Every structure is written in structure tokens, then in C-alpha cells.
Amino acid sequence: MTDIKIIGAGLAGCEAAYQLAKRGFHVSLYEMRPNLMTPAHKTGQPAEIVCSNSLGSENKDGRISAAGILKEELTMLDSLILSCAVQARVPAGGALAVDRDKFSALVSERITHHPNITLIREEFTEIPDSPAIIATGPLTSDALAENIKALAGERIHFYDAVAPVITRSSIDMEKVFISGRYGRGDDYINCPLNREEYSAFYEALVHAERNIPHDFEKGKYFEGCMPVEAIADRGTDTLRFGPMKPRGLVDPRTGHEPYAAVQLRQDNSEGTLYNLVGFQTGLKWGEQKRVFSMIPGLEHAEFVRLGVMHRNTSVNAPIVLDEWLRLKGRENVFLAGQITGVEGYMESTAMGVVAGMNALRENLPAWPRDTAIGSLLHYLKTAEPKHFQPMNINLGLFPEVNLRGKKERAQFHRNRAINAMKEFLDTL
Ligand SMILES: Cc1cc2nc3c(=O)[nH]c(=O)nc-3n(C[C@H](O)[C@H](O)[C@H](O)COP(=O)(O)OP(=O)(O)OC[C@H]3O[C@@H](n4cnc5c(N)ncnc54)[C@H](O)[C@@H]3O)c2cc1C
CATH class of the missing domain: 3.50.50.60 (FAD/NAD(P)-binding domain)
Structure with a gap:
């Protein structure tokens, strides 16, 4: 043979x-x-x-x-x-x-x-x-x-990054809503942010400590997998047109789309783990916990995997x-x-x-x-x-x-x- x-x-x-x-x-x-x-x-x-x-x-x-x-x-x-x-x-x-x-x-x-x-x-x-x-x-x-x-x-x-995973039981379900974008299904947990919450989150994110500094090997990220902090570096609103896009996510409690939103996607069959969609990151681990816990619903999030960034x-x-x-x-x-x-x-x-x-x-x-x-x-x-x-x-x-x-x-x-x-x- x-x-x-x-x-x-x-x-x-x-x-x-x-x-x-x-x-x-x-x-x-x-x-x-x-x-x-x-x-x-x-x-x-x-x-x-x-x-x-x-x-x-x-x-x-x-x-x-x-x-x-x-x-x-x-x-x-x-x-x-x-x-x-x-x-x-x-x-x-x-x-x-x-x-x-x-x-x-x-x-x-x-x-x-x-x-x-x-x-x-x-x-x-x-x-x-x-x-x-x-x-x-x-x-x-x-x-x-x-x-x-x-x-x-x-x-x-170039550089690729990994997004964190959290336990579902640690999400404050009172502060989030379940829905797919444009009402398609109910497969995502959405964490809504108002303008003030978004501003505070944005400031914390761009100033958080990173494993790879701001100007390190500029342009060496893969565009389809940019770290969330590198997207934020491009301007105050870039996240709202990227991983924090609220379009098509109507919060049933208000009847409106929030100012910004973070989506969580099921990560295992049992539905006990969720990942932060589009939140691949190279922030220092302690900083990831501090900054991502500012997202409404994730104040007490238990991180079972933290983001990392790698040469590719x-x-x-x-x-x-x-x-x-x-x-x-x-x-x-x-x-x-x-x-x-x-x-x-x-x-x-x-x-x-x-x-x-x-x-x-x-x-x-x-x-x-x-x-x-x-x-x-x-x-x-x-x-x-x-x-x-x-x-x-x-x-x-x-x-x-x-x-x-x-x-x-x-x-x-x-x-x-x-x-x-x-x-x-x-x-x-
Ligand atoms: C950090 C990171 C995050 C990524 N995130 C995503 C994502 O979210 N979505 C997406 O679509 N793609 C992502 N990718 C890109 C890519 O799709 C995956 O890396 C994918 O697994 C590539 O498939 P592969 O078979 O080429 O390599 P791999 O699946 O990585 O398989 C290569 C295998 O070779 C083994 N190996 C390496 N060197 C040797 C050696 N010398 N001898 C024997 N074994 C060896 C490794 O242990 C590994 O098992 C990511 C890549 C990286 C690095």
C-alpha cells in the first residue's frame, strides 16, 4: 500500500x-x-x-x-x-x-x-x-x-487573537435579552449598553494594559480577526459598527435597539458556556476581567477561558x-x-x-x-x-x-x- x-x-x-x-x-x-x-x-x-x-x-x-x-x-x-x-x-x-x-x-x-x-x-x-x-x-x-x-x-x-468564554450561570439574566439579529431565532444572549455605559466601556478598553503595545507591528493584524481593542483604537464609534453593532437587536423591555450591544454565543452542547462574539483580545488577563465585567450582565462573569494573541x-x-x-x-x-x-x-x-x-x-x-x-x-x-x-x-x-x-x-x-x-x- x-x-x-x-x-x-x-x-x-x-x-x-x-x-x-x-x-x-x-x-x-x-x-x-x-x-x-x-x-x-x-x-x-x-x-x-x-x-x-x-x-x-x-x-x-x-x-x-x-x-x-x-x-x-x-x-x-x-x-x-x-x-x-x-x-x-x-x-x-x-x-x-x-x-x-x-x-x-x-x-x-x-x-x-x-x-x-x-x-x-x-x-x-x-x-x-x-x-x-x-x-x-x-x-x-x-x-x-x-x-x-x-x-x-x-x-x-500576522497576529490572530482568541475571545474569552464565560459560564452562563454567571450572567445576570435580568440585564440581558435573548434574541437573534433582526428577530431571527433566539440563539444569542445580548448585553445592551446605553450611551454612558458604552463611553465608560470604550475609555476603559482603549486605556487597558495590553500584551502587545498599541503601535506594535502596525497593520500586522488579520482584518477578519482584529482584537477588540485594536478596533477601538480606530475611533470612538468603530465598535458600534463592528462587534458591538446594535442593529437588528431590539430589546423587548424597551422596544428599541440599544446604543450598543455585546452578543454571547453558546459554546458547548449543554449550553453552560458562552463566548463573547467578536471579542478576541490581547489585553492582559486581569484587564480582560476588569474591562469586560463593565458590560451590563457580565458584572460577575466567571471567565473559563481568557483571550490570547498569537503570531500566525x-x-x-x-x-x-x-x-x-x-x-x-x-x-x-x-x-x-x-x-x-x-x-x-x-x-x-x-x-x-x-x-x-x-x-x-x-x-x-x-x-x-x-x-x-x-x-x-x-x-x-x-x-x-x-x-x-x-x-x-x-x-x-x-x-x-x-x-x-x-x-x-x-x-x-x-x-x-x-x-x-x-x-x-x-x-x-
Ligand atoms: C490564535 C488563533 C485564533 C484563531 N481564531 C480563528 C477563528 O476564530 N475562526 C476561524 O475561522 N479561524 C481562526 N483561526 C485561524 C485558523 O482557521 C485556525 O488556526 C485553523 O485551526 C487552521 O487549521 P489548520 O489545520 O491549518 O491548523 P491547526 O488546526 O492549527 O492544526 C495544525 C496542527 O499541527 C500541529 N503541529 C504544528 N507543528 C507541528 C510539527 N512540527 N509536528 C507535528 N505537529 C505539528 C499542531 O499542534 C496542530 O494540531 C485562528 C488562528 C489562531 C492562531
Whole structure:
């Protein structure tokens, strides 16, 4: 049986292992945790979700998004990660959110019980000579990162942050209200702030002590995961147009939208834990407790996880990778996951599917450009190397279409993508 090494049992590594194993190949899957931990992971479980428990929106109730299209494609490709996420789902309105422990336990079970996968608990420090997939993620261990850098040139790095999690029992339910945005469902707990409360909170936030100073490596944050204090630095009202946006959140006690609001999303199946949506932060831990306890309803919040901020590594994809995610000059080595230059749980998973389906194939398939996955691959191949930035899936990456309405355009992209994926799967 042909053997392949996969380094990193995260989202992309587990997905790639599954895609290869189900096609009859034998996979040796290397994971350094729990022997060597990353600064963000907390367990030794494969496929641990490090921050938000949301995997982004789904296409339902007539709403279509790029993230939803990507999920539809991943379903067609029999994604292990997506199917486990669906099984570990917790309520989150139009988004797919998971109980993180249940999710990684499900993935772990599928990986460790697969007869074609051997999980080896070991750090891998070299780029292998034999067929391999490197899926070591944004927190790749230093030794391996140095070797990738030696081969692939300068690394791209930026900062990602994690949001705190609190217990539901510590929330003062008298001060909050339960509702989805625009009255859609009742999956969120909302903490309303009036103008005075917002001002006091804002002042405390911008002046709180940080682990990373205000002017440190300016512009090195990922825009989609900016720390809440860095958003606040941009102006008094930026939070009210970002994570504290009150639009569509009508407080049933007043009949009005509050001046600002913080949303709390369920974090585990039992509903005992909630995370502060969009509140990823690099504030010092004591400061997080002090400042976030100023949010109405959270005065006595019990924090079971506090926010942290981490350096996040990827390669300069347009220079380093070919269109099949192979390292140029080392064509038996593929990259997968966030390290390729995509950003996000589902995007990383998608790059795990691609690497898994490409590796060990005699004829490398041409991934269809009209799909979400093809659009991500196209971005990695054609982005301007000088200004290369990790990328989330979005409709702007899809091939252009000349339609006026936003809804019609999204629907068109979706139908075209699904048809293209069907055709692609038929040809394989
Ligand atoms: C702090 C932080 C917060 C993030 N928050 C979000 C978020 O809220 N939402 C979102 O969509 N995305 C988020 N991301 C981005 C990204 O989606 C996740 O990091 C995602 O898990 C990436 O998947 P992956 O498979 O590429 O890497 P990972 O899931 O990190 O998996 C990589 C695995 O490789 C292992 N490993 C590393 N080096 C070695 C080695 N040398 N040998 C063996 N094993 C090794 C690691 O232990 C890990 O298990 C965040 C990233 C970071 C760093």
C-alpha cells in the first residue's frame, strides 16, 4: 500500500488524512501535541478549535453567502471535518457553531479508528523526502517553520487573537435579552449598553494594559480577526459598527435597539458556556476581567477561558506553491490548511481536502475556478506576492458576474459553483 506522511493533525491534516485513507492509501499522521503544545491549543486532541466556535454561515432560509457555498462544496466532497461539525452543532442562528470538545472527540474517533491511518504523537522538524502533506497550521513549531522558511523564503506572519468564554450561570439574566439579529431565532444572549455605559466601556478598553503595545507591528493584524481593542483604537464609534453593532437587536423591555450591544454565543452542547462574539483580545488577563465585567450582565462573569494573541504563520503562496498546493521544487510535498495562505476553519479544511485529493494521484485534477474552493486556489496562485495577505472565502474571489442585485448575484455564484463541482466530481 502507498504510504504518505501528514504533519499536523489539525483541521486540514485530519481532513487530508481522511480523504487519502478512504481512497485506500495508508497515512502516517504526525501530531506534536500533547508532548509539545502550541501557545493556543489546550488539549492533545486532533482537530482542536482554538478560538471562536463558529465555522461561519450556512446557506439556508434563502440566505446565500460565500461561506455557505464553501460548506455546500465540502459536503459534496464528503468532508470529515464538516460532517463532524454538523454532528457537534450548537444553536447559532444562521451560522454553524460547534461544541468544541465534542467536535474534536468525533474527529479523533474517526481518525484513530480508521484502519488506514496511524496517528503518531511526535513533532516533525524536517521537510520529508518522501510523499508528504505539511498541515502544521498558523502555529507551526519553530524547528519546522525554520526549515520551511529555508526552503520557501520569507514567511508571512500576522497576529490572530482568541475571545474569552464565560459560564452562563454567571450572567445576570435580568440585564440581558435573548434574541437573534433582526428577530431571527433566539440563539444569542445580548448585553445592551446605553450611551454612558458604552463611553465608560470604550475609555476603559482603549486605556487597558495590553500584551502587545498599541503601535506594535502596525497593520500586522488579520482584518477578519482584529482584537477588540485594536478596533477601538480606530475611533470612538468603530465598535458600534463592528462587534458591538446594535442593529437588528431590539430589546423587548424597551422596544428599541440599544446604543450598543455585546452578543454571547453558546459554546458547548449543554449550553453552560458562552463566548463573547467578536471579542478576541490581547489585553492582559486581569484587564480582560476588569474591562469586560463593565458590560451590563457580565458584572460577575466567571471567565473559563481568557483571550490570547498569537503570531500566525503562512507561506507566500503565489511564490512558493503551485496550483495543486505542491511546494515548488519539492513536488512530492504538498501544503494544506492555514499555512497555505487561506484564513479560517472552513478554508483550512478545504485546503486539506484539496491536498488530500491531489496527493498520490497520477493525474492532478484541475479544480474548477467557478467554485469557492477553485476561487481560493486561484487567489493563492495569482495574488500579488508583495502584498500577499491570508484570505477568507468571499464572493469577491469568485469569477465576476454581470448581475445587479446582491441576492441574484449570490444565487448565481452558488448555482454555478455547485454545477461546476458536480461536473468536476463526475470527471474524477
Ligand atoms: C490564535 C488563533 C485564533 C484563531 N481564531 C480563528 C477563528 O476564530 N475562526 C476561524 O475561522 N479561524 C481562526 N483561526 C485561524 C485558523 O482557521 C485556525 O488556526 C485553523 O485551526 C487552521 O487549521 P489548520 O489545520 O491549518 O491548523 P491547526 O488546526 O492549527 O492544526 C495544525 C496542527 O499541527 C500541529 N503541529 C504544528 N507543528 C507541528 C510539527 N512540527 N509536528 C507535528 N505537529 C505539528 C499542531 O499542534 C496542530 O494540531 C485562528 C488562528 C489562531 C492562531
